[in-house]
Amino acid sequence: MKSREAPLIEFKGVVKAYGKGGSEFLALKGVDFQIHQGEFVAIMGPSGSGKSTVMNVLGCLDTPTSGEYLFHGVHVETLNRDQRALLRRNYLGFVFQGFNLLARTSALENVELPLVYRGLKRSERHAAARKALELVGLQGWEDHAPGELSGGQQQRVAIARALVTNPKVLLADEPTGNLDTARSEEIMALLSRLNSDLGITVLMVTHEPEMAAYANRLIHFVDGKVERDQYQEAKQ
Amino acid sequence: MIWNAFLLAVREIRRNLMRSILTMLGIIIGVAAVITMVTLGNGATAQVAAEISGLGSNLLMVRPGQRMGPGQRSGGKSFNLEDAEAIRQQVASIVAVAPTANASVTAVYGNENWSSSVVGSNNDYFITGNWELAAGRKFSDSELKSGKNRCVIGNTIAKELLSGEDVLGKKLRLGSFSCEVIGLLKSKGQSMMGSDQDDTIIMPIKTVQRRLSGNQDVSMIRISVKPNIDTDVVNRAITMLLRDRRHLSDNEKNDFSVMDTREITNTLTGTTKVMTMLLGAVAAVSLIVGGIGIMNIMLVSVTERTREIGIRMAIGALEKEVLLQFLVEAVVLSSLGGIIGILLALLASSVGSALMGIPFMLDYSIIALAFVFSAMVGVLFGYFPARNAARLNPIDALRHE
Ligand SMILES: Nc1ncnc2c1ncn2[C@@H]1O[C@H](COP(=O)(O)OP(=O)(O)OP(=O)(O)O)[C@@H](O)[C@H]1O
Ligand SMILES: [Mg+2]
Numbered sequence: 001m002k003s004r005e006a007p008l009i010e011f012k013g014v015v016k017a018y019g020k021g022g023s024e025f026l027a028l029k030g031v032d033f034q035i036h037q038g039e040f041v042a043i044m045g046p047s048g049s050g051k052s053t054v055m056n057v058l059g060c061l062d063t064p065t066s067g068e069y070l071f072h073g074v075h076v077e078t079l080n081r082d083q084r085a086l087l088r089r090n091y092l093g094f095v096f097q098g099f100n101l102l103a104r105t106s107a108l109e110n111v112e113l114p115l116v117y118r119g120l121k122r123s124e125r126h127a128a129a130r131k132a133l134e135l136v137g138l139q140g141w142e143d144h145a146p147g148e149l150s151g152g153q154q155q156r157v158a159i160a161r162a163l164v165t166n167p168k169v170l171l172a173d174e175p176t177g178n179l180d181t182a183r184s185e186e187i188m189a190l191l192s193r194l195n196s197d198l199g200i201t202v203l204m205v206t207h208e209p210e211m212a213a214y215a216n217r218l219i220h221f222v223d224g225k226v227e228r229d230q231y232q233e234a235k236q
Numbered sequence: 237m238i239w240n241a242f243l244l245a246v247r248e249i250r251r252n253l254m255r256s257i258l259t260m261l262g263i264i265i266g267v268a269a270v271i272t273m274v275t276l277g278n279g280a281t282a283q284v285a286a287e288i289s290g291l292g293s294n295l296l297m298v299r300p301g302q303r304m305g306p307g308q309r310s311g312g313k314s315f316n317l318e319d320a321e322a323i324r325q326q327v328a329s330i331v332a333v334a335p336t337a338n339a340s341v342t343a344v345y346g347n348e349n350w351s352s353s354v355v356g357s358n359n360d361y362f363i364t365g366n367w368e369l370a371a372g373r374k375f376s377d378s379e380l381k382s383g384k385n386r387c388v389i390g391n392t393i394a395k396e397l398l399s400g401e402d403v404l405g406k407k408l409r410l411g412s413f414s415c416e417v418i419g420l421l422k423s424k425g426q427s428m429m430g431s432d433q434d435d436t437i438i439m440p441i442k443t444v445q446r447r448l449s450g451n452q453d454v455s456m457i458r459i460s461v462k463p464n465i466d467t468d469v470v471n472r473a474i475t476m477l478l479r480d481r482r483h484l485s486d487n488e489k490n491d492f493s494v495m496d497t498r499e500i501t502n503t504l505t506g507t508t509k510v511m512t513m514l515l516g517a518v519a520a521v522s523l524i525v526g527g528i529g530i531m532n533i534m535l536v537s538v539t540e541r542t543r544e545i546g547i548r549m550a551i552g553a554l555e556k557e558v559l560l561q562f563l564v565e566a567v568v569l570s571s572l573g574g575i576i577g578i579l580l581a582l583l584a585s586s587v588g589s590a591l592m593g594i595p596f597m598l599d600y601s602i603i604a605l606a607f608v609f610s611a612m613v614g615v616l617f618g619y620f621p622a623r624n625a626a627r628l629n630p631i632d633a634l635r636h637e
Contacts, residue, residue, distance in 0.1 A: 089552025
């Protein structure tokens with residue numbers, strides 16, 4: 001499809017091993033794929049197949065044991081900690097499988113946190129954070145701490161935090177895992193819009209075929225390897 | 237970046253208010269305890285030292301009889317004025333020799349009467365006792381020689397009997413005779429044993445012997461030794477002289493005793509110093525306990541903080557930004573705690589020293605020491621767990637249990 005352009009992301013033989021020596025466990029057993037700017041990719045597969053692991057490596061939260069990871073042609077596996085932090089700060093937005101919001105911290109403060117490290121002024125941060133919360137349908141909940149929000153609302157705060165920086169790539173690990181169907185459809189419509197209107201590249205892990213239908217590409221993982229990788233007509 | 241870290245740190249302190257207060261509490265208590273204890277201990281030592289120097293410096297006190305135990309003396313005949321004169325003539329390096337004879341009297345003036353003690357002595361008594369005159373004069377030679385009815389009175393007598401005004405020239409009745417007040421002593425206040433040193437009347441010794449005690453006895457001889465002279469040498473010279481005058485043979489024990497105030501001074505200041513050190517040690521323990529408290533709270537919160545560090549790094553914070561925030565947080569917390577502790581200590585030790593009637597002796601080095609120690613503990617236990625967390629991969633920090 002877009003194979004003529006240089007890929008935005010490229011995995012070449014990426015291996016991730018957990019544990020050392022005899023009890024070593026390979027969560028990724030040589031993963032290859034290319035992802036181009038503007039794609040909306042759904043990653044599926046059985047539990048324990050390595051979906052979260054591949055997302056963590058993509059999000060520079062974890063380092064591959066071997067193999068190459070190119071982002072914009074840059075060899076990420078050779079970057080130091082600070083360079084990877086700056087990559088996360090400037091290009092990536094990450095939605096965790098388990099939210100990972102700051103406790104006892106309001107939704108607004110959670111969402112504006114990435115902007116603090118980008119050095120934005122308080123007023124700009126607040127405006128952007130409010131807009132992001134509105135985008136995920138949480139206007140009016142700005143002052144609530146995670147403990148006062150439902151799982152689905154926390155999930156949406158986490159999405160707002162990933163969106164607030166206008167990232168080049170949005171990485172979402174089961175963003176609808178805690179939502180009912182109606183809410184899930186809303187989130188998917190939102191991700192679709194971000195992808196088509198703002199050109200954000202979206203990679204999403206999901207268990208549900210209905211959600212995967214929103215993507216225009218489906219990568220299927222089994223046992224730490226890519227089993228199927230196919231393009232599809234995205235549901236609008 | 238520092239300012240940013242400061243804002244983040246303050247926000248973090250406010251968000252975890254309970255944890256912050258508990259952390260500070262350890263520092264506050266530790267710092268306050270150490271400073272208060274040492275300040276009060278120093279004040280007590282200074283007080284004791286001041287009272288001893290009020291007793292007279294380089295003072296030897298010679299009394300008949302040997303001390304047998306607390307409050308008990310074996311017999312031994314009294315001294316007389318010739319003994320005192322012999323010491324003055326024959327012992328080198330002494331400044332003053334004051335033979336004394338004591339008596340208890342009821343002093344009367346007008347309608348007022350007051351039980352007090354009379355000391356008969358000479359003008360050297362003022363030197364040996366470190367007495368200064370607030371008004372009037374000492375005795376003249378002729379008054380001493382002939383035992384005139386003259387007296388120098390302490391502040392308490394002046395207040396209680398003469399209502400404090402115009403004491404000079406007034407005549408006090410002491411039993412069968414009256415004496416004219418020629419001098420007023422400067423106040424010394426309470427002795428360390430709690431007795432009122434200003435409750436005293438001083439007269440020529442001959443007056444006391446003739447009018448009050450009715451004999452020629454001298455109950456004590458007080459001797460001031462020149463400064464920088466070894467009192468032991470003088471002590472030996474006096475002992476030899478008195479043994480000779482009292483005709484003691486070589487195998488007889490002394491039937492008198494010589495007491496050296498330097499020994500008392502050493503014993504008492506030594507005791508209070510030991511006490512100060514003990515108090516300081518107890519307080520140091522509380523500082524350490526406070527430190528352990530801080531450590532506990534920091535370690536307990538490490539799981540949560542590790543996850544927090546993971547979140548911050550996952551959304552793009554640099555390791556050094558996270559560390560700076562935690563460092564600033566620890567510094568702000570522990571110095572705030574230290575300052576509150578110091579203020580508390582100032583309050584407690586000024587109230588304490590006022591209640592105990594001792595001088596307020598602030599030791600800045602202890603303040604600095606306590607502050608630095610608590611700040612170090614705070615920074616150590618606030619910073620190092622954070623540093624360990626910030627060195628993890630973000631995902632490992634996030635997974636931390
Ligand atoms: N930190 C770790 N240490 C050891 N093994 C791990 C670790 N993290 C993941 N694994 C293992 O790696 C494999 C892949 O885990 P991963 O979390 O990527 O699965 P997943 O596909 O996301 O599953 P799920 O759908 O349940 O989220 C699993 O077998 C898991 O047990
Ligand atoms: Mg997973």
